Each structure stands twice: as structure tokens, then as C-alpha cells.
Amino acid sequence: MRRPSLTLLAAGLLLASGVASATDTVVPAAAVRTAGQLRDKAMHDDTGYRIAESLTTEVGQRLAGSPADQRGVEWAIAKFKELGFDKVYTEPVTYPKWVRRSESGAIVAPFPQSLMLTALGYSPGTPRGGLTAEVVRFASLDALKNADPASVKGKIVYIGFRMQRHKDGQDYGMGSAIRTQGPVIAQAKGAAGFLLRSAGTDPHSRTPHAGVTGFRDPAKTIPAAALSNPDADQLERVLGYGKPVTVKLDLDCGIEGEYTGANVIGEVTGAKYPDQVVAIGGHLDSWDLGTGAIDDGAGIAIAMAAGKLIHDLPTRPDRTIRVIAFANEEMGLWGGRAYADRHADEVRKFQLGTESDFGSGRIWRMSASVKPEARGAMGQIAKVLAPIGVAYDAKRPGGGGSDLSQMHGKGMAALSLTQDGTHYFDWHHTANDTLDKIDPKDLAQNVAVYAAFSYMAAQAQGDFGSAPGAFANDGAGE
Amino acid sequence: MRRPSLTLLAAGLLLASGVASATDTVVPAAAVRTAGQLRDKAMHDDTGYRIAESLTTEVGQRLAGSPADQRGVEWAIAKFKELGFDKVYTEPVTYPKWVRRSESGAIVAPFPQSLMLTALGYSPGTPRGGLTAEVVRFASLDALKNADPASVKGKIVYIGFRMQRHKDGQDYGMGSAIRTQGPVIAQAKGAAGFLLRSAGTDPHSRTPHAGVTGFRDPAKTIPAAALSNPDADQLERVLGYGKPVTVKLDLDCGIEGEYTGANVIGEVTGAKYPDQVVAIGGHLDSWDLGTGAIDDGAGIAIAMAAGKLIHDLPTRPDRTIRVIAFANEEMGLWGGRAYADRHADEVRKFQLGTESDFGSGRIWRMSASVKPEARGAMGQIAKVLAPIGVAYDAKRPGGGGSDLSQMHGKGMAALSLTQDGTHYFDWHHTANDTLDKIDPKDLAQNVAVYAAFSYMAAQAQGDFGSAPGAFANDGAGE
Numbered sequence: 001m002r003r004p005s006l007t008l009l010a011a012g013l014l015l016a017s018g019v020a021s022a023t024d025t026v027v028p029a030a031a032v033r034t035a036g037q038l039r040d041k042a043m044h045d046d047t048g049y050r051i052a053e054s055l056t057t058e059v060g061q062r063l064a065g066s067p068a069d070q071r072g073v074e075w076a077i078a079k080f081k082e083l084g085f086d087k088v089y090t091e092p093v094t095y096p097k098w099v100r101r102s103e104s105g106a107i108v109a110p111f112p113q114s115l116m117l118t119a120l121g122y123s124p125g126t127p128r129g130g131l132t133a134e135v136v137r138f139a140s141l142d143a144l145k146n147a148d149p150a151s152v153k154g155k156i157v158y159i160g161f162r163m164q165r166h167k168d169g170q171d172y173g174m175g176s177a178i179r180t181q182g183p184v185i186a187q188a189k190g191a192a193g194f195l196l197r198s199a200g201t202d203p204h205s206r207t208p209h210a211g212v213t214g215f216r217d218p219a220k221t222i223p224a225a226a227l228s229n230p231d232a233d234q235l236e237r238v239l240g241y242g243k244p245v246t247v248k249l250d251l252d253c254g255i256e257g258e259y260t261g262a263n264v265i266g267e268v269t270g271a272k273y274p275d276q277v278v279a280i281g282g283h284l285d286s287w288d289l290g291t292g293a294i295d296d297g298a299g300i301a302i303a304m305a306a307g308k309l310i311h312d313l314p315t316r317p318d319r320t321i322r323v324i325a326f327a328n329e330e331m332g333l334w335g336g337r338a339y340a341d342r343h344a345d346e347v348r349k350f351q352l353g354t355e356s357d358f359g360s361g362r363i364w365r366m367s368a369s370v371k372p373e374a375r376g377a378m379g380q381i382a383k384v385l386a387p388i389g390v391a392y393d394a395k396r397p398g399g400g401g402s403d404l405s406q407m408h409g410k411g412m413a414a415l416s417l418t419q420d421g422t423h424y425f426d427w428h429h430t431a432n433d434t435l436d437k438i439d440p441k442d443l444a445q446n447v448a449v450y451a452a453f454s455y456m457a458a459q460a461q462g463d464f465g466s467a468p469g470a471f472a473n474d475g476a477g478e
Numbered sequence: 479m480r481r482p483s484l485t486l487l488a489a490g491l492l493l494a495s496g497v498a499s500a501t502d503t504v505v506p507a508a509a510v511r512t513a514g515q516l517r518d519k520a521m522h523d524d525t526g527y528r529i530a531e532s533l534t535t536e537v538g539q540r541l542a543g544s545p546a547d548q549r550g551v552e553w554a555i556a557k558f559k560e561l562g563f564d565k566v567y568t569e570p571v572t573y574p575k576w577v578r579r580s581e582s583g584a585i586v587a588p589f590p591q592s593l594m595l596t597a598l599g600y601s602p603g604t605p606r607g608g609l610t611a612e613v614v615r616f617a618s619l620d621a622l623k624n625a626d627p628a629s630v631k632g633k634i635v636y637i638g639f640r641m642q643r644h645k646d647g648q649d650y651g652m653g654s655a656i657r658t659q660g661p662v663i664a665q666a667k668g669a670a671g672f673l674l675r676s677a678g679t680d681p682h683s684r685t686p687h688a689g690v691t692g693f694r695d696p697a698k699t700i701p702a703a704a705l706s707n708p709d710a711d712q713l714e715r716v717l718g719y720g721k722p723v724t725v726k727l728d729l730d731c732g733i734e735g736e737y738t739g740a741n742v743i744g745e746v747t748g749a750k751y752p753d754q755v756v757a758i759g760g761h762l763d764s765w766d767l768g769t770g771a772i773d774d775g776a777g778i779a780i781a782m783a784a785g786k787l788i789h790d791l792p793t794r795p796d797r798t799i800r801v802i803a804f805a806n807e808e809m810g811l812w813g814g815r816a817y818a819d820r821h822a823d824e825v826r827k828f829q830l831g832t833e834s835d836f837g838s839g840r841i842w843r844m845s846a847s848v849k850p851e852a853r854g855a856m857g858q859i860a861k862v863l864a865p866i867g868v869a870y871d872a873k874r875p876g877g878g879g880s881d882l883s884q885m886h887g888k889g890m891a892a893l894s895l896t897q898d899g900t901h902y903f904d905w906h907h908t909a910n911d912t913l914d915k916i917d918p919k920d921l922a923q924n925v926a927v928y929a930a931f932s933y934m935a936a937q938a939q940g941d942f943g944s945a946p947g948a949f950a951n952d953g954a955g956e
Contacts, residue, residue, distance in 0.1 A: 057716060060592075234912070434711075
């Protein structure tokens with residue numbers, strides 16, 4: 001139910017530049033004011049931090065398919081209810097269950113000493129008694145791609161790419177490419193195992209970074225693990241002596257059938273258009289080494305707290321705020337893909353969406369994939385977010401975050417709310433992913449951004465362009 | 479063989495203030511010049527760093543009594559020889575052998591999750607299947623001392639003192655007191671186990687800090703372990719819910735008879751007074767979690783490199799430079815005590831001594847326990863060290879460092895060369911004690927200080943006051 005004349009009036013009042021047409025999407029002035037109040041309240045509110053504290057303290061790590069995964073689901077249902085969400089429900093997500101039982105490694109020769117490492121997702125275990133083989137080092141993923149299989153056969157392939165800290169985490173592109181593709185290529189060339197320098201920016205910490213491999217066919221796998229940065233340094237120094245270097249891997253891990261977990265969903269039901277939704281969220285699962293605070297307790301906390309702040313307004317928003325706690329993001333977006341498959345036909349009902357999954361650093365940039373007629377509304381959102389440090393880059397697409405990228409792929413209009421990830425990869429997927437890494441003030445800024453944009457999107461007169469197949473070529477590529 | 483007239487002349491030339499008497503110890507002008515050249519050369523020399531690299535790469539951790547301890551001894555003998563030391567020998571050191579086989583821990587209730595912890599030195603293992611008991615928290619060591627045994631009996635005592643970073647590491651006084659005395663007091667009151675927040679200044683690292691307890695009577699021990707700082711935070715948050723908290727400790731460790739290791743000694747033999755020695759050193763053993771880089775590969779490297787630089791002078795020094803790589807400092811100064819017991823009768827032959835055992839941060843302060851007549855010579859040494867950032871505090875005693883504190887206790891004149899320990903306790907006794915924590919330039923400054931002071935002490939006309947029982951009340955108390 002559009003009201004073009006009012007929209008035009010509001011646009012004329014609100015937009016500093018540009019002329020809104022009758023078909024433009026506009027956020028009414030009252031909603032802009034309320035969003036500013038939500039923003040200011042959120043900046044001094046600790047709801048998000050208390051949610052992150054509760055999740056990491058009462059549940060801790062939440063490896064997909066583990067008993068803790070189920071405890072996480074129960075926690076999320078209870079927390080949504082405790083926060084007063086109008087509707088709380090789950091949707092099933094089925095995936096292969098990968099388990100880690102134990103892991104160790106050592107340089108056997110020429111200088112015996114232990115290595116701190118962690119098995120990668122979907123890695124099989126080593127034979128009982130471990131795998132002992134010579135290490136062959138490659139300078140890059142390309143070097144491995146180009147390697148003669150004879151140089152690799154029966155050996156443990158090692159690649160030592162060093163990630164550097166960047167605000168946007170850009171080196172993770174290569175770091176994760178090595179982790180996902182490296183084991184697959186090494187296996188195809190006949191390697192016995194695969195090691196990488198962790199995809200992490202903590203050069204001085206003995207904490208290896210877990211993460212998934214690209215293994216999909218269980219018949220084509222080899223044991224694969226990540227060394228901590230100092231252990232990678234050590235291995236490289238030992239290799240530098242020019243003698244054959246033998247390493248032993250002892251991994252007890254692997255796939256144990258299927259598991260059905262759940263996306264957990266809490267809604268603040270829209271008063272006017274309850275079936276139209278603003279979709280925000282994080283993923284509930286985590287790696288098992290830390291307690292899943294920044295990845296992705298923070299995302300869960302940000303989205304839940306934003307929903308809670310909107311819930312606590314005197315009246316319900318026009319559209320529904322849907323907070324989704326996704327299952328098993330870590331092993332390949334299982335929750336996000338299941339969600340998109342289930343809801344693809346409803347894509348027009350998704351007003352706008354994005355997920356938080358890059359820690360708890362402050363959001364410094366917003367970008368969006370929306371229809372041209374919604375650019376004015378994006379400008380309105382940007383104006384509300386600018387005072388808390390968010391710059392709107394109108395030239396970049398918005399990808400919707402990790403799991404919601406899948407709904408964006410179906411045509412959902414989406415934002416990217418880019419956080420400061422300078423230190424994210426210091427702790428990402430490690431034992432050090434614990435609550436102390438979350439700065440409560442930074443987290444509050446994230447909640448402020450999510451609450452303000454979600455409310456404005458929920459109140460907008462007009463939509464942001466969600467439609468089947470929309471934005472297919474926006475280059476978001478998240 | 480003193481030459482008082484020359485001494486007086488030299489003192490008159492060299493000392494800016496004060497009048498030297500015929501009995502004053504003086505460093506000849508030529509030796510002062512050579513010491514300045516040694517200092518300048520050492521500042522740009524990487525011998526020390528290469529020694530630390532060699533030890534940590536080729537041997538790694540060197541837990542006293544372990545196979546790696548023996549590899550460390552063999553490394554030290556070979557390294558002294560490779561560096562060209564004139565005399566290389568060992569002296570036996572016998573001590574109880576403590577072994578660590580495996581360790582794990584977890585909060586069992588109310589919120590099950592694993593804890594990162596490490597068993598403390600001389601801790602016994604838990605019964606097979608682990609020790610599960612309720613945790614009782616004390617705010618301080620004093621609170622535990624004053625506790626009613628009924629409140630402790632059968633429980634796991636926990637103390638959560640938080641060390642802060644200080645240049646002089648002052649909080650380690652309380653941190654190590656809790657680690658050594660806490661388990662003994664808890665055992666005496668009937669506790670089942672003991673946990674502490676690690677004695678470390680790394681609030682965000684999941685690396686527990688090992689270290690020795692005060693257990694001496696194997697019949698009076700209980701399992702004792704340190705939690706990493708984030709794990710201590712977690713335990714405290716869980717305790718904060720006000721429900722009974724049950725923890726399980728599963729430690730496989732304990733004393734396995736006796737072991738005889740060795741102090742390894744390399745000497746640059748004095749040309750005039752070969753039986754008079756300047757004693758410097760570090761300890762060769764380390765904890766087993768890291769590779770013993772800052773504790774105390776750095777000390778070994780500093781002392782060996784200083785000796786090597788003096789060795790490489792065109793002529794041998796007047797007195798012998800004795801570099802001692804001590805055995806088993808970590809479990810209670812075993813190497814230092816054995817050394818002092820063996821050499822107590824020769825204390826007058828020890829011209830001056832000190833050990834490096836506080837990492838690789840720059841030396842910023844020198845103090846000394848020497849006879850009054852050697853204060854002028856100390857001023858000469860101070861003048862050579864001032865340009866590289868060392869301030870001489872003439873009011874403080876010198877303790878000789880960790881193991882050599884024992885020779886100082888017998889009457890050896892001693893220095894304290896205080897390093898910047900701001901970050902020392904971030905890594906001390908943890909898996910993070912690895913080579914990357916050593917800054918080569920900082921290490922070189924240490925070598926410069928050790929080379930310059932050692933050479934000047936070796937060339938001094940006169941002694942520094944070593945005598946049986948001298949300095950007994952100097953308050954060094956190291």
C-alpha cells in the first residue's frame with residue numbers, strides 16, 4: 001500500500017539533494033527521528049555485550065553438530081524468548097558432521113620437537129600411529145598448482161603465506177584460498193598430507209587457526225592441518241638447514257554421518273506488513289578451539305540486540321524484524337544455503353537484509369545493492385549513521401554478509417556493513433576467540449547501526465528492489 | 479699483583495669526581511677504550527641472536543631431566559667449541575625428575591566447556607579418570623591462609639590474582655608467591671586440588687603459564703595447575719552465577735626418580751690470572767611449552783656472545799671469562815645451588831659475576847654489590863654503558879641474577895643488570911616463549927653490556943670485594 005503523494009512530500013522534506021520521484025522509496029520523517037533515537041540509545045546500551053557474554057559463558061564453543069551446537073540452539077531459543085521477541089522458531093539444517101577428537105604434530109627429523117597445529121574442517125584422521133612423511137614446501141598456491149606430481153607424491157605439502165593486518169581483512173582472500181584449495185590440489189597430486197601457515201595475522205601467537213578445506217568428496221581427502229605462525233616460522237627455519245625434514249601428524253578427526261541442526265529465528269512482528277521482513281543475523285555455530293565470541297557470538301549479539309531495541313519501542317515497526325541465528329556457517333554456509341533454498345520463492349518479501357560476521361570492530365562503511373529508486377532512502381539511512389562513523393560508499397555493492405549472501409543471491413536487496421577487521425584475523429578460528437576480544441563500546445556501535453538501519457528499512461515507504469534474480473551481477477561476491 | 483702508583487694515576491685520569499686511594503680498584507685506560515670498542519661492535523653484531531636461533535631451532539624446549547635437556551647439554555658443549563672457547567666442561571647437577579605427559583581440564587557444571595591449563599612443577603597427577611570437585615575461590619593468598627579448613631576440604635582452591643605489566647616485572651612477586659605457596663597451603667588445609675590465574679601479563683592469550691610450586695615433600699602434594707587468563711576470566715564469570723561450579727582436572731605428570739644433568743661451562747682463559755674469573759651465564763633448561771627463547775635462551779645467548787666477542791680480541795683478557803649454562807633453574811635453582819656448593823671455597827677467585835635471566839629486553843639499570851674501594855671502577859663501567867641506555871643506581875645492591883645469586887650468597891661480588899621486562903611476563907613459561915619474541919637489536923644491546931662490563935672487570939687492577947660471607951646483608955634478595 002503505497003502513498004505516493006506523501007512519499008513525495010517526505011522526500012522533498014528529507015533529501016538535501018536530488019529530486020525524488022513518485023516511485024522512489026522514502027523513509028518517513030518520524031521514522032528517521034526514531035532511528036536517530038534508537039541509534040543514540042544503542043550507543044550507550046549493553047544489551048549486545050550481555051548477549052555475547054551469556055552465549056560464550058553459558059555455552060562456549062559451538063562446533064556444528066557437536067553437543068554444544070544443540071546447547072547453542074537451546075540457548076538461542078531461550079534468549080529470544082527472554083528478550084521478548086514475538087515469535088521464535090527453528091528451521092532444520094542438515095549437513096555432514098565433522099568431529100575433532102585429538103590432534104598433535106611434531107618435527108621428527110632433523111630436530112625433534114612438537115608443533116602446535118589444528119586439523120582443518122573435513123580433514124580425515126591420520127592412520128593409527130600417525131602419518132610421518134617428508135615435508136615439501138611451496139612458495140605459493142600457484143607454485144603448488146604448477147608442481148610436478150612426482151615432487152609431491154607421498155609427501156606433506158606445506159605453504160607458508162603470511163597474512164598481514166588490514167582494516168578490511170583483504171589478505172584473508174589468499175589465506176583462505178590456500179586453506180580451501182591447497183589440500184584439494186595436494187591430494188590430487190598424490191600428497192600424503194597438507195600443512196599451511198595459519199590464515200591469521202597473529203605472528204607471535206602459538207594458536208593455530210582452524211577453518212574449512214575445500215574437500216567435498218570423502219574419497220578424495222588427505223590429512224590437513226594449520227600450524228600456528230611461530231610453528232610455521234620454526235618449520236621454515238628447520239627447512240632452511242637444507243636437510244630432509246620429516247614431520248609426524250597425528251589427527252583423530254573426520255566425518256561421522258549426517259547431523260540435523262537448526263537455524264534459530266526470532267521475530268519482532270510488523271504491525272502493518274507482518275509478512276514483509278528486514279532480515280538480520282549472525283551465525284550461531286563456531287569453531288571449537290575458542291568460545292566463538294568474535295566469530296560469531298558478536299554477530300548474534302548485534303542482531304539480537306538490534307531486534308530487542310526495536311521491540312522495546314512504544315509501537316511495533318511496520319514490517320517484521322527477523323533475526324536469524326544461522327547453523328553451520330563455518331563448514332560451508334550450510335545454514336545460509338538451507339535458508340535461501342527454503343525461502344527463495346519469498347524473496348520479494350525480504351525488504352532488505354544483512355548479516356554481521358566479521359567480529360565486533362566498529363562499522364566504518366556501508367554499501368548497498370538496492371534498486372535505483374531506493375538510493376534516496378539509502379542516503380537517508382546513511383545520514384543517520386554518519387554521526388557514528390559510518391561512511392556510505394554508493395559505488396560499492398552490498399552483499400548481505402556470509403549466510404545472507406545466499407538470499408542476496410536469490411535477489412534480496414542487501415547491505416554490506418563493513419567492520420574494522422584490523423585485528424579480526426589475530427583471533428579468528430583460534431583458541432583466542434574469547435569474550436575479552438569484544439570491546440563493549442565497539443559492539444554497541446554495531447548494534448546502533450543495525451537497529452537504526454533495520455528500523456528505517458522496516459518503516460520505509462516503498463521497497464529496496466528485492467526480486468527473483470535481482471542484483472545477480474552486482475559484483476558483491478561475498 | 480697490584481700496582482698502586484699506576485692505579486692512582488689511572489684513577490686520576492679517569493674519574494671525573496672523587497679521589498682514588500692507593501687501595502682502590504681501577505680499570506686501566508686501555509681496557510676502558512677496548513671495552514668501548516667491544517660495546518660498539520656488539521651493538522651491531524648478531525652472534526647473540528644466531529646463538530638463540532640455533533638453540534631454539536635445533537633443540538627447542540629443554541625441560542629439566544627430559545631427553546631434550548640432554549640434547550641441550552650436547553648443543554651447549556658443541557656451541558662453546560664452535561665459538562672457540564678455550565675450555566669447555568660440565569659439572570653434574572642432580573635433582574628430582576618431574577615429567578609432564580598430558581593435561582586437560584574442563585568446567586563440568588553448570589556450563590560444560592574445556593579449560594586451557596597447564597600442570598605446575600612438582601604437581602602430582604590426578605587419579606586415573608581425573609579429579610572432579612567443586613571450586614572454592616579466594617580473593618588472595620592471605621584469604622587462603624586465613625581460611626577455615628572446613629571451607630576448603632575436598633575442593634579445588636582457586637586464586638585469581640591479575641598481574642599487570644611493569645618495566646621491572648614487580649607483580650611477579652605476588653604472582654609467583656601464589657603459585658609456590660598457594661598449593662602448599664591448600665594441601666595443608668585438605669584441598670583436593672589447586673588452580674590459579676596464570677602468573678602472566680597476557681590478558682588476552684589462551685596460553686597458561688607453567689612454573690614451579692613450593693611442593694618439596696612428595697607425600698604432601700595435590701594436583702596443581704594454572705589457567706590461562708581468558709580461562710580464568712571464564713571460570714570467574716561462571717562462578718559469578720552463584721551456582722556450585724564443578725571442575726575436572728586430568729593431569730598425567732609427577733616426579734619420576736632422580737636425574738643427573740649438567741651445568742655446561744665455557745671459558746676464555748685469562749692470560750695473567752687464569753684462575754680468577756668473571757662469571758656470567760644463563761640457564762640452559764626451560765619450561766616445555768614453548769622453545770625457551772626468552773627464558774632463557776636469551777640469557778645463554780647473551781653470555782655466550784659476550785664471551786665470544788672477548789675471545790675474538792687480539793689478546794686474551796687478564797682474567798678468565800667463565801660462561802655458565804646452568805642446569806634446571808626452573809624447578810628451584812638446582813644448577814645454581816650445585817654450582818655454589820661446589821665452588822664456595824673459591825669465592826675470592828670470582829672477580830665479579832651476574833646472570834641474564836629476564837628475557838631479551840634492553841638493560842636500563844645497573845647496580846652492584848661490591849666493596850667500597852671498587853665503587854670507582856663501577857663508575858668507570860657505568861660510564862662505558864651509559865651511551866647505550868644503562869643508568870647506574872649506586873644505591874641499590876647487585877644480586878647476580880637467578881642461579882648466580884647463589885654464588886653471591888657465598889660472597890661473590892655481583893651486579894644486577896636490569897632488563898626492560900614490560901612484556902616478559904606476557905610469554906614467560908608459556909607456549910609463546912619462542913624466538914620471534916627476541917628483538918635482535920635489543921639482544922645485541924644486552925651482549926654489548928655483558929661484553930663491556932666483563933672485559934673491564936677482567937682487566938681491573940684490584941678486585942671487587944668477593945670474600946666468604948661478604949655482602950650477606952646487602953638486601954639483594956634475588
